Amino acid sequence: MLAKFQYSFLMACCLILTACASTSESTLYNKLGGEQGVNNIVENLIQQIGQDEQIFHYFAEARVSRFRENLIEHFCAISDGPCQYTGDNMADIHTGMNINESDFNHLVDLLINAMDAEGIPHRVQNQLLARLAPLRENIIYL
Amino acid sequence: MRLILFLLTVSLTSQLFAADGKLIATPGISQIEGTGGGGFVPWAQLAGYGSRDEIAANVFCSGANVDDYDLRVCGAQATFYDRIEFSVAKQKFHVDALDLDIKQRVLGVKARLYGDIVYSQFPQISLGIQHKKLDDPTVAYLLGADDDSGTDIYLAASKLHLGAIAGYNWLWNVTARSTEANQTGLLGFGDAAHGSQREIVLEASTAILFGRHLALGVEYRQKPDNLALKEDDWSNVFVAWFPNKVISVTAAWLDLGEIAGAKNQKGAYFSVTGYF
Numbered sequence: 270m271l272a273k274f275q276y277s278f279l280m281a282c283c284l285i286l287t288a289c290a291s292t293s294e295s296t297l298y299n300k301l302g303g304e305q306g307v308n309n310i311v312e313n314l315i316q317q318i319g320q321d322e323q324i325f326h327y328f329a330e331a332r333v334s335r336f337r338e339n340l341i342e343h344f345c346a347i348s349d350g351p352c353q354y355t356g357d358n359m360a361d362i363h364t365g366m367n368i369n370e371s372d373f374n375h376l377v378d379l380l381i382n383a384m385d386a387e388g389i390p391h392r393v394q395n396q397l398l399a400r401l402a403p404l405r406e407n408i409i410y411l
Numbered sequence: 412m413r414l415i416l417f418l419l420t421v422s423l424t425s426q427l428f429a430a431d432g433k434l435i436a437t438p439g440i441s442q443i444e445g446t447g448g449g450g451f452v453p454w455a456q457l458a459g460y461g462s463r464d465e466i467a468a469n470v471f472c473s474g475a476n477v478d479d480y481d482l483r484v485c486g487a488q489a490t491f492y493d494r495i496e497f498s499v500a501k502q503k504f505h506v507d508a509l510d511l512d513i514k515q516r517v518l519g520v521k522a523r524l525y526g527d528i529v530y531s532q533f534p535q536i537s538l539g540i541q542h543k544k545l546d547d548p549t550v551a552y553l554l555g556a557d558d559d560s561g562t563d564i565y566l567a568a569s570k571l572h573l574g575a576i577a578g579y580n581w582l583w584n585v586t587a588r589s590t591e592a593n594q595t596g597l598l599g600f601g602d603a604a605h606g607s608q609r610e611i612v613l614e615a616s617t618a619i620l621f622g623r624h625l626a627l628g629v630e631y632r633q634k635p636d637n638l639a640l641k642e643d644d645w646s647n648v649f650v651a652w653f654p655n656k657v658i659s660v661t662a663a664w665l666d667l668g669e670i671a672g673a674k675n676q677k678g679a680y681f682s683v684t685g686y687f
Contacts, residue, residue: 370493371432371462378434381623391622392578399573405530 297400298350300393301384307350311340313383321379324372347400359407368409429657429687432462433493435623436653437528437571440661441471441684444517444541444595445486445500448567449616450663450680451632451645454584455537455569456528457496457521458488459686460656466491468687477667477678481505482597486517496521496539504597506550508673513597514546528582534570541565543596554671555638556599557606563590565614580620582628588612593638594670602637610635618651626651643668647680659684 301307315337318328328336345352356362377398384394438456442448447458450473459467472485486500498519503512521539528535541563545551548559569584591601591609601608612635618628632645649663663680670676 369432369462369464371464374432374434374462390578392574395574395578395580399575402530402573403532 296350297348297393297396298345301344301348301389301397302387303350304345306387306389307341307344307348309387310380310383310389311337311344313386314340314380317379317382318376321375323375324379327366327368327372344397348397359404360411363408364411366411368411370409373405373409430459430461430465430467431656432465433460433656434529435656436620436626436651436659438686440651440659440682441469441473441486441488441498443473443475443482443484443500443502444519444543444563445471445484445488445498446519446521446539446541447488447490447496447498449584449618449628449630450647450649450661450682451630452584452586452614452616453519453521453539453541453565453567453588454586454616455523455526455535455567457490457493457523457537458498459490461490461493463493465493469684471682471684473680473682475665475678475680477665477670477676479507479673479676480670481507481678488519494523502597506671509550511550513550515596516544516546517596518542528569528571529573534568537567539565539567543592543600545596545599548599551593551597551599552603554593554598554640555603556593557601557603557608558591559599561591561596561600563588563592565589576619581617582620582626583617584615586614588614590635591637592635594634594642598638598640598671602639605637608635608637618649624653626653640671641669643670649680657686659686 318325339356342352343354346354438459439448439454442450442453446453447456448454459469461467467490470487475482483503484500488496488498490496500517502515505512519541521537524536524538526533526535544560551559565586565588567584567586572581575581589609589611591607593599612633614632616628616630618626620626627650630647634642634644636642645667647663647665649661651659651661653659661682665678665680667676
């Protein structure tokens, strides 16, 4: 009886440990498709911005290659990927641009489109959006 | 036919000047007294997709059919710069037993005091009023009401939590309303035997958004009980569909309890809002 209990207890421990191990491996970054996934999302977003009448003017002066690099790094860092964001802080980047609420939400819509195109599940999309949302106050009306 | 005409007008005009600065589904729909909200409950969100830099205008019609009554409401809202919302609604409440219509007009104003439902750290807070007047007070007075017009004042708090429930977005709203309305005013205000009967009632809605375009939720609306007739709290279960930022379609199952002596009033609700 005791042996049986010990066995079940061990089994339960193993199950819990493997469950923990596998969740710690599946960071949001991995759920977004890792390096390839994040690259694709950012590339798709940049393509959309390039054709967007409403918000392209904010990016007209930006160097695309630098913007791409920084955004990939930012998404990687914020989704617990193996990166450190080395770009300027949000407020410094956006000061003087006077981005309004509507244009900010429009960019969110484009990001959702980009994640849809990459086949990112809705529930994973929401997790990235939840991490990005607090940045808004350092982006709009500056 | 009228619905098709309504939908056509909505989609045509919204091509011309649409406010679309909010995220899809986040403004909610139009509640039965014309205010931006759920179906029963006025929410802290202001009606329509207008951002701080935009003006939004919306039109809606709703219908509810329960065992012994039905309600038709149409109305409109205009929201300025996501700061203040004005609304108007005309209600027609059909009483099967008497084969008559009780009509009421509701004018509403709501101001956003704090926050943004998605982005602010704390919930969005709004303060609003709904002024109601019956076209013909005969039924209300017959049932013992004190007045044929009244004003509700409410404070609402709401928040959308991104990815909060198993990765789905979760919305909640809680509203405290000071009112003396009997059955939302359709049966008058207060009780003639006891004078003014103002009291505070609580209302709440909550929904989970399954995808960007679909919300499933429940609402609860506490009600006063002024008249000698029993008045029950209301509840509903709803599904709302937001195919785009131009239109929303909502269906619900209502449980209205006892209304003017008719027990166990249950039935269906349907509502369409067009957003410009």
